[in-house]
Amino acid sequence: MSDSGDFPIGYCALEYRAPDDDSVSPDPNKVILIINRSAEGELSIRVHPNWRNTARSDDHATLQALLDDLKERASLDPEGLLKQLSSLSVGALQTYNVGQSLADRPALLQLFEGFQEI
Numbered sequence: 191m192s193d194s195g196d197f198p199i200g201y202c203a204l205e206y207r208a209p210d211d212d213s214v215s216p217d218p219n220k221v222i223l224i225i226n227r228s229a230e231g232e233l234s235i236r237v238h239p240n241w242r243n244t245a246r247s248d249d250h251a252t253l254q255a256l257l258d259d260l261k262e263r264a265s266l267d268p269e270g271l272l273k274q275l276s277s278l279s280v281g282a283l284q285t286y287n288v289g290q291s292l293a294d295r296p297a298l299l300q301l302f303e304g305f306q307e308i
Contacts, residue, residue, distance in 0.1 A: 198290060199272045201226040203298050205286040206245050206253075218284045220244060222284065223257075224302045225264070225275060226292055233264040233271070236305030249282050256283060261308050 200243040207213075226234045237257060238244065245253055265272045277289040286294040294297040 199276050200290040201275075201292045201295075201298070201302075202272055202275045202288050203286040203301075204262070204275060204278065206241070206249075206281045206282060207284050208249070211280075218286070218297065221286050221298070221301060223260075224292075224298060225260070225272060226304060227272065227277050229267065231268065233268045235260055235264055236302055237308050239304070245282070250279050253282060254261060257308055260269055285287050 202225045203221050204225075205217060206222045207220070214234060221239040222244055222291040224236050226236070228234060235257075242250055260271065273287070276285055279283045287295065287298060292302055
């Protein structure tokens with residue numbers, strides 16, 4: 191995970207962590223959500239099209255509620271949402287990577303382009 195420090199956050203990638211997953215290393219294969227800020231400041235929230243295959247079935251309802259909430263919060267407080275998501279370290283969604291530009295992370299950019307807008 192990258193530390194957001196004082197730079198403006200341009201994107202945030204989140205990975206799914208099952209409650210019994212005690213691994214300490216981020217896993218790019220578990221990235222299911224990427225939020226990217228456009229040059230105009232609007233947020234694009236994209237989710238892995240098969241996120242339900244990655245997440246445990248008993249987490250599906252909780253994750254769907256989170257996705258719905260993220261969409262609403264993105265329109266109300268995009269800056270605050272990105273800041274909050276940039277430091278998640280507990281729960282089903284945890285911060286995988288944070289940065290200024292997805293262009294600097296080709297693998298994440300490729301994932302983002304294949305994910306579905308919510």
